[in-house]
Amino acid sequence: MHIIESGNVAAASGVKLAKVQVIAAYPITPQTPLTEKLSEFVDSGEMDAQYIPVESEHSALAVCIAASSAGTRAFTATSANGLLYMHEQLQWAAGARLPIVMCVVNRGIGAPWTVWNDHQDSISQRDTGWIQLYCCDHQQIIDTVLQAFYLAETVSVPVMVCYDGYILSHTYMPFDIPEQTDVDRFLPPFSPAYALDPKQPANLNTVTLPDVRPDVRGDVAPGYMEIRHNLHMDMRAAITVAADIDRKFEDIFGRGGNPFIEPYRCDDADFVAICLGSLSYHLRDVVDILREEGIPVGVMGLRLYRPFPNQAVRNALSSRKAVIVFEKALSYGNQGALYGDIKSALYTADNRPIVHNYILGLGGREIKTHHLEKALRESCTAPDAIGDTPVWIGLKM
Amino acid sequence: MTTTSAAKTTILNLPEDELVHPGNRACAGCGLSIIYRIGLKALGRDTILVVPPSCLTVLQGLYPIAATQLPCLNVTFASTAAGATGILGAMRAKKNETTTVAAWAGDGGTSDIGLQALSGACERGENFIFICYDNEAYMNTGVQRSGTTPQGVITTTTPFSGKAQRKKDVPSIIAAHGIPYVATASAAYPLDFFDKITKAKTMKGPKYIHVHTPCPSGWGFHSRFTVKIGALAVETGLFDLYEIENQKFRLTGASEKLIGKKRKPVKEYFKTQSRFKALTDDQMADIQKEIDAKWEGYQQVA
Ligand SMILES: Cc1ncc(C[n+]2csc(CCOP(=O)(O)OP(=O)(O)O)c2C)c(N)n1
Numbered sequence: 137m138h139i140i141e142s143g144n145v146a147a148a149s150g151v152k153l154a155k156v157q158v159i160a161a162y163p164i165t166p167q168t169p170l171t172e173k174l175s176e177f178v179d180s181g182e183m184d185a186q187y188i189p190v191e192s193e194h195s196a197l198a199v200c201i202a203a204s205s206a207g208t209r210a211f212t213a214t215s216a217n218g219l220l221y222m223h224e225q226l227q228w229a230a231g232a233r234l235p236i237v238m239c240v241v242n243r244g245i246g247a248p249w250t251v252w253n254d255h256q257d258s259i260s261q262r263d264t265g266w267i268q269l270y271c272c273d274h275q276q277i278i279d280t281v282l283q284a285f286y287l288a289e290t291v292s293v294p295v296m297v298c299y300d301g302y303i304l305s306h307t308y309m310p311f312d313i314p315e316q317t318d319v320d321r322f323l324p325p326f327s328p329a330y331a332l333d334p335k336q337p338a339n340l341n342t343v344t345l346p347d348v349r350p351d352v353r354g355d356v357a358p359g360y361m362e363i364r365h366n367l368h369m370d371m372r373a374a375i376t377v378a379a380d381i382d383r384k385f386e387d388i389f390g391r392g393g394n395p396f397i398e399p400y401r402c403d404d405a406d407f408v409a410i411c412l413g414s415l416s417y418h419l420r421d422v423v424d425i426l427r428e429e430g431i432p433v434g435v436m437g438l439r440l441y442r443p444f445p446n447q448a449v450r451n452a453l454s455s456r457k458a459v460i461v462f463e464k465a466l467s468y469g470n471q472g473a474l475y476g477d478i479k480s481a482l483y484t485a486d487n488r489p490i491v492h493n494y495i496l497g498l499g500g501r502e503i504k505t506h507h508l509e510k511a512l513r514e515s516c517t518a519p520d521a522i523g524d525t526p527v528w529i530g531l532k533m
Numbered sequence: 534m535t536t537t538s539a540a541k542t543t544i545l546n547l548p549e550d551e552l553v554h555p556g557n558r559a560c561a562g563c564g565l566s567i568i569y570r571i572g573l574k575a576l577g578r579d580t581i582l583v584v585p586p587s588c589l590t591v592l593q594g595l596y597p598i599a600a601t602q603l604p605c606l607n608v609t610f611a612s613t614a615a616g617a618t619g620i621l622g623a624m625r626a627k628k629n630e631t632t633t634v635a636a637w638a639g640d641g642g643t644s645d646i647g648l649q650a651l652s653g654a655c656e657r658g659e660n661f662i663f664i665c666y667d668n669e670a671y672m673n674t675g676v677q678r679s680g681t682t683p684q685g686v687i688t689t690t691t692p693f694s695g696k697a698q699r700k701k702d703v704p705s706i707i708a709a710h711g712i713p714y715v716a717t718a719s720a721a722y723p724l725d726f727f728d729k730i731t732k733a734k735t736m737k738g739p740k741y742i743h744v745h746t747p748c749p750s751g752w753g754f755h756s757r758f759t760v761k762i763g764a765l766a767v768e769t770g771l772f773d774l775y776e777i778e779n780q781k782f783r784l785t786g787a788s789e790k791l792i793g794k795k796r797k798p799v800k801e802y803f804k805t806q807s808r809f810k811a812l813t814d815d816q817m818a819d820i821q822k823e824i825d826a827k828w829e830g831y832q833q834v835a
C-alpha cells in the first residue's frame with residue numbers, strides 16, 4: 137500500500153510489521169514522533185507489544201538488553217544526546233551479542249545545544265560494535281528496519297538504522313508499506329540459541345578472565361579476547377549476510393540490488409562524490425548540473441558503514457581520478473571519519489585516486505546546492521589543488 | 534497497626550534445596566553470602582536474577598563457572614531496575630505469569646548510581662522484588678564511601694576524619710513511591726529475611742527489601758563476628774527491622790521486641806569495628822541522642 141507520511145512514521149510502520157515484542161524508548165527531538173507513533177500502535181491494540189516508557193535512554197537500552205536476553209524481539213530509538221547517554225549500554229548490547237534494532241534519528245550533539253541534523257551522534261558511536269545502516273529516503277527507512285532485524289538476528293549483533301533528523305524524520309514522502317504476509321515470509325520469528333530461562337539456568341555476562349578457562353567438565357571456554365574476536369569476525373561476516381538479505385528482500389518486494397553502496401551516474405565517472413544519508417540524494421541534483429557541463433561525475437551513498445565494506449568500496453572507487461567525501465561529522469583534531477575509512481580502504485588498491493574531504497551541515501547549517509556545486513566542481517576541475525585536510529563548506533565567519 | 538506476618542520459618546522447615554553452590558568467591562564471614570543463600574531459597578527455582586557490578590558479581594563466580602543455580606543477567610551498574618523491567622516485559626510478551634524477577638544490588642548500585650532506574654521502575658509499578666544488600670560502602674572497588682555509609686565511617690575516600698554526612702535513608706525514599714511493600718532485614722536474622730521475601734512473592738508490583746549485611750573486610754572486624762555485629766546494629770536501635778506494607782509501617786522481629794525495652798548503647802556497636810575509630814565520644818553521644826529520639830517516636834506510635 138502506498139502512503140504519504142513522515143520518515144518517523146515509516147520507521148514506526150517497519151517496527152510494527154517486524155512484530156517487535158518489547159519497545160522501550162525515551163523522547164528526544166527529532167526521534168519523538170516515532171516513539172509517539174509506536175505508543176499509539178500499542179495503546180490502540182493495532183500492535184501486540186510491550187511499550188515501556190522508561191525514565192532515560194540508559195534504561196531504554198537496558199530494557200532492550202534484558203528483553204532480548206530473555207528471548208524477545210526488542211526495539212528502541214533515539215537521537216543525539218540520548219544516543220550518547222546510551223554509550224555504556226551500546227557496548228554492553230554488542231558484547232552480549234543481542235540482536236536489538238535501534239533507529240538513530242541523526243542530530244547534532246551539545247554543547248552548545250542544537251536540535252538540528254548532522255551525523256556526529258551515530259559516527260561518535262562507530263566503535264561500539266553495532267552495525268550501522270544509513271537511509272536516504274522514507275522507503276529505505278521502512279525497508280531497512282525490516283532488513284535490520286533479519287541481519288541482527290542472523291549474526292547476533294545489534295543494528296542501528298540511521299536517518300537524517302528533520303530532513304527525513306519530519307518530511308512527508310510517498311512510500312510503499314509492505315504487506316504483513318510478505319513481511320512474514322521475509323522475516324522469520326526471533327528464535328535465539330539461548331534465552332534466560334529458569335529451566336535452563338545460565339549466568340550471562342559474568343566476569344571473564346584475560347585467558348581461556350576450563351569449565352567444570354574440563355571443556356575450555358573462551359576468554360575475553362576470544363569473545364571479542366568472535367564479535368569482530370561475525371561483524372565481518374555480516375557484510376556477506378547483508379548482501380544475501382538484500383537479495384531475499386528484492387525477491388519478495390522488488391526493491392534492492394545495492395546493499396552497500398547506492399551509485400548514481402557512476403558507470404563512466406572519473407570523479408565520485410560519496411557520503412552517508414540523504415545528502416547523497418541532494419548531491420544527485422548537483423551531479424546532474426555538472427554532467428550538463430560535461431564533467432564525468434557521479435555520486436554514491438554508502439548504506440553500510442559498520443562493518444565497513446572495504447572490498448566493495450575499493451572496487452567502486454579505485455579506478456576513479458578523485459573521490460570526494462562529504463561529511464556531516466568530524467573526528468575532531470583530525471578529519472572526517474568516513475574520509476579516513478575510505479582512504480584506508482583504497483590504500484591497497486593498484487590505482488589510488490585523490491581523495492578530498494568536505495565538512496558541512498553541522499548542527500543543521502543549511503546545505504545550499506550552489507555550495508555543493510562549487511565544491512564538487514573545484515574537486516573535479518583542479519583535484520591536485522586541494523590538500524589532505526578537511527575543507528569546511530558554508531562557514532560564514 | 535496491621536500485623537499480617539506470615540507463618541514464621543524456622544531452621545527446621547527452611548527448604549533444603551541449595552541454590553548457591555558450596556564454596557564461592559566472597560570473603561570469609563561475608564554477610565552477603567548468608568543472605569544470598571537464604572534469599573535464593575525463598576525465591577525458589579522459578580526465578581530470574583538481575584545483578585549489577587558489586588561483590589555479588591564476584592561471589593557468583595568467573596566465567597565459565599557460576600556459583601548459583603538460577604538464571605542471572607549481569608547488567609551495567611546503573612541499570613539494575615531497568616534490566617529487571619526488560620525481563621518482565623519479555624515475560625509478559627511470552628505470557629509467562631509465574632517466574633519471579635528479582636534484582637540484587639549493593640548499596641552503591643541501589644542508592645547512588647542505580648537510584649534513577651529504581652525510582653523509574655517503582656513509579657511504573659514493575660512487578661519485581663528488588664533486594665539491596667547494604668554493606669555501607671563500595672566494597673567491590675575497595676571500600677569507598679557510598680550514600681548509605683553512616684556518618685563518621687572511615688573509608689578509602691573518607692580516609693582520616695570519616696564521612697561527614699549522614700546515611701541516606703533509601704527505604705524511605707522508595708516507600709515514598711507508594712509501592713506495596715518495603716521492608717528492611719539483616720544478615721543476622723536470615724529467617725526474618727526469608728519470610729519477608731516469601732511475603733513479597735505473594736504481592737503484585739514493586740517490592741523493595743533493604744538488607745543490612747556486615748562486611749568484615751570493609752568494616753574492620755573478625756570474620757567470626759558477622760552475625761553478632763549485625764545483631765548489635767539492631768539491638769542498639771541503629772538499624773531497624775520493619776515492614777511498610779500498603780503504606781503501613783510496623784517494626785518486625787528483633788526490632789519489634791525492643792519496643793519498651795532498654796536498648797544497648799550505640800557505643801557498644803561502634804567499638805566493634807575499626808571503621809568507626811575516628812568517631813569521638815561527643816559524636817557518639819550525639820548519635821545516641823538521635824537514636825533515642827527515633828525510638829521515642831516508635832514508642833508513641835506503638
Ligand atoms: C558505570 C560504572 N562506574 C563504576 C564502576 C565500578 N564499580 C564496580 S562495583 C562498584 C561498587 C559497588 O558498590 P555496591 O553497589 O555498594 O556493591 P558492593 O561492592 O559494596 O557489594 C563500582 C564503583 C562500574 N562497574 N560501572
Ligand code: SF4
Pocket residue numbers: 558559560561562563564565566588668672673747748749750751
Ligand atoms: S568485601 Fe565485604 S561484602 Fe564484599 S565479599 Fe568481602 S565480606 Fe562480602
Ligand SMILES: [Mg+2]
Pocket residue numbers: 639640641666667668669670671672679
Ligand atoms: Mg556496598
